[in-house]
Amino acid sequence: MKYKHLLTPLKVGNKIIKNRMSYPNASPHFLQGPEDYPAEGYRAFVSNLARNGAAIIDLAEWDNPDQRKGPMDMDMTHMQSFDMTNPAVHNYQAQLAEEVHFFDSKVFVSMQEKMPAGYSMDGGRFPMGPNGKPTEILPTERVKEAVDLCVEACRTYKLLGFDGLTVRVDNELIKKPNPRTDMYSGDSIENRTRFTHEWFAAVKKAFGGDFLIKAVIAWEQPDGYGPFTRPGGGYTEKEAEEFIELFDDVVDILEIRESDVCKSHPTGYTMKEDVHPAVDFAAKMKAKGVKMLMAPIGGFQSPDEMEKILAEGKCDMFVLARGFMADYDLGDKIKKGLGEDVVPCIKCNKCHGTILPEHEPWISVCSVNPLMGKSGKIHRMTANLTHEPKKVAVIGGGPTGMRAALYAAGLGHDVTIFEKTDSLGGQLFHSDYFSFKWPVKNYKNWLIREVQKNDKIKILLNTEPSPSDIEKGGFEAVLAATGAKASLPKSIEGIADENGNAKEGVYTCLDAIPKEKELGKDIVICGGSEVGMETAMFLCENGHNVTVLTRQNELGHNCSKLHYITMAWIKITDDGRAVESPAWEKYENLKGIVSVTTKKVDGNTVYYEDADGNEHKITADNVLICGGMKPLTDEALSYAASTPEFYAIGDCNGAGNLQICNEHAYSRAMLI
Ligand SMILES: Cc1cc2nc3c(=O)[nH]c(=O)nc-3n(C[C@H](O)[C@H](O)[C@H](O)COP(=O)(O)O)c2cc1C
Ligand code: SF4
Structure with missing residues (x-):
C-alpha cells in the first residue's frame, strides 16, 4: 500500500x-x-x-x-x-x-x-x-x-x-x-x-x-x-x-x-x-x-x-x-x-x-478537467457515442494536442503526435521560466510524462507532415492542434517588415521570455493584458526595469476579476489597513501607463498618445510587443480533406485558454 x-x-x-x-x-x-x-x-x-x-x-x-x-x-x-x-x-x-x-x-x-x-x-x-x-x-x-x-x-x-x-x-x-x-x-x-x-x-x-x-x-x-x-x-x-x-x-x-x-x-x-x-x-x-x-x-x-x-x-x-x-x-x-x-x-x-x-x-469551470461539473449530464451527452479503434493523427504537441492524444488513446485509438519543433509543450514552455508558474510547469511535465509512457501514442518530433503524408499514412482521423502565434498589430508603425515578421530588435512577449538574459536593463512592453503583466513581473524578478503601456484604463484588464484571490497579495497601507492588491503592485521596478495608444516604434523609442491626443515618447533598451495571438487556422484546415474525420482543436480554433483547449481535446476525441 x-x-x-x-x-x-x-x-x-x-x-x-x-x-x-x-x-x-x-x-x-x-x-x-x-x-x-x-x-x-x-x-x-x-x-x-x-x-x-x-x-x-x-x-x-x-x-x-x-x-x-x-x-x-x-x-x-x-x-x-x-x-x-x-x-x-x-x-x-x-x-x-x-x-x-x-x-x-x-x-x-x-x-x-x-x-x-x-x-x-x-x-x-x-x-x-x-x-x-x-x-x-x-x-x-x-x-x-x-x-x-x-x-x-x-x-x-x-x-x-x-x-x-x-x-x-x-x-x-x-x-x-x-x-x-x-x-x-x-x-x-x-x-x-x-x-x-x-x-x-x-x-x-x-x-x-x-x-x-x-x-x-x-x-x-x-x-x-x-x-x-x-x-x-x-x-x-x-x-x-x-x-x-x-x-x-x-x-x-x-x-x-x-x-x-x-x-x-x-x-x-x-x-x-x-x-x-x-x-x-x-x-x-x-x-x-x-x-x-x-x-x-x-x-x-x-x-x-x-x-x-x-x-x-x-x-x-x-x-x-x-x-x-x-x-x-x-x-x-x-x-x-x-x-x-x-x-x-x-x-x-x-x-x-x-x-x-x-x-x-x-x-466556474476547470482548466485541466473538462469533466468538472458535468457529472449530472455527461452520461446523457455521450450515451450514443461508440469508439471503433482507429488510426488517429494529432498535429501539434502542445497542451491541446497532448491532452487529445491521451483521451484518444484512452478510448483505444492508435495515436501519432506530429510536432514540428524538437520538444513537446507548445506555449506552456514559458512555465519553465516564470517562478510563479510552477503549477503550470507541473501540468506541462505531467502531459509530457503521460504521452511518453503511453504505449498507444507514438511521438514524432521535428516532423511537420503534409496533408498527403497523412492521407498516405492510412490515418482515419485528424485532430489538428496547430496552435496560435503571437501577433504584431498593424496599428503600430515600425514593428514588422512587409512580410509581417518582427523587425530587428523587436520581440513579442513570447519570443522574449527565453531570451531574457540577452535583454537590456530597461524594457517597455506595449500591451498590458494578463500575458503582458506576467511577462513584466517575470522580467522585474530578473532585475529589469519595466514600463507597461496599455490603451485600457487599468493594467491586466483581461485578468479574471478573481485576480484578487489568485495572484493578489496583502499590502499594508499607510493608515495600517490590510488591502488585497494586484500582483504587479509588488514590484517597485514595474511602472504602468494606462489609457495610452502606442503609435510607433522606432529602434528603441516608443511613441504613444494619451487620451487627450498628446504625444509622448519613451526610450528603453528593448521594446516588447504584447498584441494578442493569431490562431493558426489555415494550417489546421489544410488537413481537413486528408481523413474522413477532422477536428480543429485548441487555439487554432479560437480556444485562447487551457480550459477551452481541454474541452476541445476531450469532446473531439470522444467524437472519433
Ligand atoms: C469553487 C470554489 C468555491 C469556494 N467557495 C467557498 C466558500 O463559499 N466559502 C469559503 O469559505 N471558501 C470557499 N472556497 C475556498 C475553499 O474552501 C478552499 O479554502 C480553497 O479552495 C483552498 O483549498 P484548495 O487548495 O484545496 O482548493 C471555495 C473554493 C472553490 C474552489
Ligand atoms: S486547475 Fe484551476 S480550475 Fe481546475 S481545480 Fe485547479 S484551480 Fe480550479
Whole structure:
C-alpha cells in the first residue's frame, strides 16, 4: 500500500471516516439554477466527490432564499441557497446525504448561526454586506434562544442524514467593531467566541458523537484585515492557539487555512511548492497535545506529499477542494498507488468563477478537467457515442494536442503526435521560466510524462507532415492542434517588415521570455493584458526595469476579476489597513501607463498618445510587443480533406485558454 497513511480510516466520535481527505465548503458556482433545492447537477457533483475519495464533504447551506434575489455584488447569482423552511426541500437534502453515504463518505452542513428574526449578535446586516437587511442586537437574555435555534437546525440536518456541522469561526476571531457591552463582546478571545462555544456545547450535549463538529480557522490574519476591520483587527497565531484550547472540548476537526484570503486560495504566486505554514501550525498544536483533529487546507493534491506529512505525524487529515476537482480519478489513482498520474491542478482558481466585465454571470469551470461539473449530464451527452479503434493523427504537441492524444488513446485509438519543433509543450514552455508558474510547469511535465509512457501514442518530433503524408499514412482521423502565434498589430508603425515578421530588435512577449538574459536593463512592453503583466513581473524578478503601456484604463484588464484571490497579495497601507492588491503592485521596478495608444516604434523609442491626443515618447533598451495571438487556422484546415474525420482543436480554433483547449481535446476525441 503506497499511500497507507492517507487511506487509513479514522474513528471520530461515533463515525468512521473512510480516509484522510475531505472536501471543504467549495461549491462551484454554476451547478445550481433557480431551484430552492439541490439541483441534479449539484447533487451529481457532490456524490461524484464522494466516489472520488472525499471522506467528508461540506455542503453550503445559505438557507435564506432572499439572498438570491439581490444584485451581483453578493453571491446570490451562483450560490446554493436552499429554502430549508420548505419541508419538500428536505427530501432532496436527504437524497444528497444518501448519495454521499452510498460511497461510504460523510456529509456535513456548512452552517451560519441561527438568530431570532431581525436580530444578530452584533447588530450587523444579514446576510452580510451593504445589501443585507439591518438587524438589532440580540439582547443578552435572548442568546439562549439563538443557541436553541442553532441546535434545532442541526437536529433537522441530522434527521436528514447529515453527519456533522462545519462553521467558519475566523470571522469571530477577527477583532472588529462590536457595539455589545456584555460577555459576548470585548477584546478577549473567550468573549468574542462565547456564543459559538455555547452553540457547539449545546450540539454536543444534544447529539454527542453522532453529529460531529468541524471549525474552520486561518492560523492568523493580518492586522487590519477584512472588509469590516481596521488597524488593530485581524488575529494573531497566539489568539488562534487560545481559541483551540478553549474549543478543544467541543470541536472534533479543525480545518486550518493559510493566513489571509489570498493565501487561502493559494496559487503559484502566493504559495511556494511544498511549503505549507498551516501544516507547521497543525504540527505545533499536535505537539501540545490538542485533541481535535488537525486538517490543514490549501494547495494539497499530491498523494506523495500528503502521505509523507501524515507519516511524519504533522497533521491528522487534509482538506482539498481543487485537488478533487482537477482530477475525477484522484481517489482511484491513490488506491492504485499511481500518484504521479494525478492531473495537477494549476491553481488558476477558474473553478471559483470567472467574472469579467464582458463575461457575466459567473461561470466556474476547470482548466485541466473538462469533466468538472458535468457529472449530472455527461452520461446523457455521450450515451450514443461508440469508439471503433482507429488510426488517429494529432498535429501539434502542445497542451491541446497532448491532452487529445491521451483521451484518444484512452478510448483505444492508435495515436501519432506530429510536432514540428524538437520538444513537446507548445506555449506552456514559458512555465519553465516564470517562478510563479510552477503549477503550470507541473501540468506541462505531467502531459509530457503521460504521452511518453503511453504505449498507444507514438511521438514524432521535428516532423511537420503534409496533408498527403497523412492521407498516405492510412490515418482515419485528424485532430489538428496547430496552435496560435503571437501577433504584431498593424496599428503600430515600425514593428514588422512587409512580410509581417518582427523587425530587428523587436520581440513579442513570447519570443522574449527565453531570451531574457540577452535583454537590456530597461524594457517597455506595449500591451498590458494578463500575458503582458506576467511577462513584466517575470522580467522585474530578473532585475529589469519595466514600463507597461496599455490603451485600457487599468493594467491586466483581461485578468479574471478573481485576480484578487489568485495572484493578489496583502499590502499594508499607510493608515495600517490590510488591502488585497494586484500582483504587479509588488514590484517597485514595474511602472504602468494606462489609457495610452502606442503609435510607433522606432529602434528603441516608443511613441504613444494619451487620451487627450498628446504625444509622448519613451526610450528603453528593448521594446516588447504584447498584441494578442493569431490562431493558426489555415494550417489546421489544410488537413481537413486528408481523413474522413477532422477536428480543429485548441487555439487554432479560437480556444485562447487551457480550459477551452481541454474541452476541445476531450469532446473531439470522444467524437472519433
Ligand atoms: C469553487 C470554489 C468555491 C469556494 N467557495 C467557498 C466558500 O463559499 N466559502 C469559503 O469559505 N471558501 C470557499 N472556497 C475556498 C475553499 O474552501 C478552499 O479554502 C480553497 O479552495 C483552498 O483549498 P484548495 O487548495 O484545496 O482548493 C471555495 C473554493 C472553490 C474552489
Ligand atoms: S486547475 Fe484551476 S480550475 Fe481546475 S481545480 Fe485547479 S484551480 Fe480550479
